[in-house]
Amino acid sequence: MSYAVDFITVSPIGLESSPVVDALAGLRANEARYFKNKYDHVFTVEPASEAGETIDWVHGILKDERDIVIASPPLEATEFEVEGIRMAYVFYQSGLSINVMYTLDDEGKRAVGFKLSDGMEIPDELAARFKFARQRSKLAGTIRGSYFTIKDVH
Structure with a gap:
């Protein structure tokens, strides 16, 4: 069952098994607020059990581009298109x-971003490869983030 993320009243629905559940819920709400404000898009997630195609696509890019395999189980995912992205x-x-x-055009920008919820350690599979910058969020506390550019077409 899909869930429209509310960034006014932050809820841990679907994320309860995380040891940093409140911070992860805040991080998810932070993303929902961004897409609502920038694109007027309602950020809707679904349980990992219903989002296999999206998860496989993301994991395929990680594996193909950087030989990264995420150790933690996925809880939720979403996929959507806004303004050709x-x-x-x-x-x-x-x-x-x-x-x-x-981006869907041939000349576009394509990237993978990582965000770490407040209170979590950097996963081993990312620690040696990326440096994480910090940003503050009213909804999520301190978010640490990094990214890489996608080279191949996926």
């Missing part, structure tokens, strides 16, 4: 959020 998000039990921004 295909977006996908996967939220993991560890508190990690991965997003793929994939």
